[in-house]
Amino acid sequence: MEKKLIGVDLGGTTAKIAILTTDGKIEEKWSVATDIEDEGSHIVRNIGDSINQKLTDLQLDNSGFYGIGMGTPGTIDYEKGTVKGAYNLNWAKTQNVAADLKAITGLDVYLDNDANIAAVGERWQGAGEGSANVFFVTLGTGVGGGIFAEGKILHGAKGAAGEIGHITVDTSEHAYDCTCGKKGCLETIASATGIVRVAKDLARTYEKGSKLKTTSEEITSKLIFELAAENDELATKVVDHICFYLGLACSHIGNMLNPEKIIIGGGVSAAGDALLKPIQAYFEGMVFPAVRESTSISIATLGNDAGVLGAAWLALPAE
C-alpha cells in the first residue's frame, strides 16, 4: 500500500490535522485545541498524542507514513526544525518542534510558516493547481504571502520572502503608519482593519449621503463590500481605492516574478469577484505585455483546507 502523509496546520486556537494520500486526497481530518498554558509547552505533546491516538483508532502505524508536515506561526529555523517568536502560541523562546514531535510519533517532521503552506496547498490542489510558480496573497487581519517558485518554497535570507504586506505602496505624505514601524505598507490599506481605516477616512471628506456614513452597524470589510454590491457610491470608492493598491502590489509580483498564478486568499477574499475584478483591471494596466499574457490572478479555492494540504506536501518525498 502506498504510504500516506500527515498535515498539521497549527494556529492560535486549534491545530487542524489531516491524513492525506500522496495525490492530495484528504482521508481524515480532525482538530485539537491549542493549549497555550505553561508557555505553550503542551502544544506539541497534544498534537503528537492526538496523531498517535488517531493512528491506533484507524489500526494504522507510523510505517505507513512518509512523515508529518506542519505549518506554524513564528520564526522557523529550517535546518534545526525549531520555532521561536510565535507569540500567539506563547512560544517566545526557541521550541524544538520537529525533534519533539518526531520523538512522540516516530515520524520525520517538516516545518514551514502558515502563509507558505497555504501557498503550497493552493498550488498543489487549489487555484494554482499544476502551476510551476505561484504567489499567494492572504488578506486577513494582516496581509501576508508565500511564494512557490520552480518546485520550491522561497524563504529568503531571514524567512521574510513573500511578505507582500509590507511593500511600500503609498509614498505620499498621507501614508498610514504600519505596525512594522514604517509607512505606506500594503497592509495599512488592504488588511481587514486597513479597509475599515480607508473607509472611515474617505467618509470624512465625502459630502453626499451614504449608508456607510449613517449605518449603526459596525463598519467591517464585509459590510463595505456588501454596500458596494448595493451600489453605495462611497463604499464603491473605498473598494476601488484598496483594489488600486492591491492591483499595484500584484503588478509588482507579476513584473518581478511572472508566476503563472497570483492567488488571493484570507478572510477578505470571501468578497470574490467584487474584489477580484477591479484588482485585475488595475493589474493589467500596470504589467508589461509578456506578464499580461502569462500571469493571472484568481481567488483561493481551498478555504481552511489549504493549510493541511500544503503542510502535508512538505512531507512528500522528492520525485
Add this chain to the structure above:
Amino acid sequence: MEKKLIGVDLGGTTAKIAILTTDGKIEEKWSVATDIEDEGSHIVRNIGDSINQKLTDLQLDNSGFYGIGMGTPGTIDYEKGTVKGAYNLNWAKTQNVAADLKAITGLDVYLDNDANIAAVGERWQGAGEGSANVFFVTLGTGVGGGIFAEGKILHGAKGAAGEIGHITVDTSEHAYDCTCGKKGCLETIASATGIVRVAKDLARTYEKGSKLKTTSEEITSKLIFELAAENDELATKVVDHICFYLGLACSHIGNMLNPEKIIIGGGVSAAGDALLKPIQAYFEGMVFPAVRESTSISIATLGNDAGVLGAAWLALPAE
C-alpha cells in the same frame, strides 16, 4: 584531471567565450565577432568553430569538459534549447541554438538569458558570492534583472521573472511612457536614457544656475554623476530623484523576496557609491525590520566577466 566548463556570453557585437575550472577560475578568455548577416545564421557556427579551434590549439578535446553554458538575448525555450526574437542578432525566427552548437562541438549546451547569467555570475564569484538568494539589477540602455533563489534561476511563466525595469514606480499623472506600452516603469527613470530625460525635465523648472543647464557637452548619465560629485545642485537633485525610485524598487525586491544581496550592475553602476549610498538610504526607509537586517545592496564587482562566469555555471553538474 577535473573536467572544465565553457562559458559563452553572446551579444550583438561579440560573443565572449571562456574556459573555466569548476571553481570559477577563468583560464582562457577570447571573443568572436557576432556576424548577424544572413539572418544571423553564421553566429552559432562561428562560436562552435572557434571553441573547437581553441581546444585544438590547447591540445584539449571535448572529453575534458562538462559542457557549454551560454547567455543569449531573445526568448528562450528552456526545454527545447531554442531562441527566438533576438532582434539584435537578426534572430527573428526560432533558432536551434543548443542542438546546433552541440552538433559542432560534441558538448551539451545550456542556455539562459543575459541578465540571468550576469546574476548567476555575480552570485557565484562576485558581489553575491556564497549567497543563497541574489537579485541582480542591471542599469544600462535599459533596466533589467535576474533572480537566483535557493539554488535556481527563476524564469517565471514566460521567462519574464526578474524584469524589474518594468515595475510601475510612478503612478502619478506625470509618469513617462515606456517602450513596453505602459507608463511609469522604472526603466523610464533609471536607465541611462531615463536619467538624461529626468535631468532635462528637472532642468526645465530649475531657476538657479547649474553646469547641467549651461554645459556644451552632451548630457549623459556619466556627466550627471560627475557634476553631482562637484556639488552641482541640479545634478544632485537628479541623482536623488532617480535613487529614490531605485530605492523604492529595491525595497519591493527586499520586502517580497528578502535576498541576502541585491546587486546593481550595468554601465550606470560605474557611478559607484554616488549611486549606491542614496539608494541604500531610501531602501532602508522602505523595508521592514527583518529585511533591513538581512538584505543588503551592493555594486557588481565582475564587470564584463559576469556573463561568461554565469554562463559557465549553467554547465556545472548538479551537486
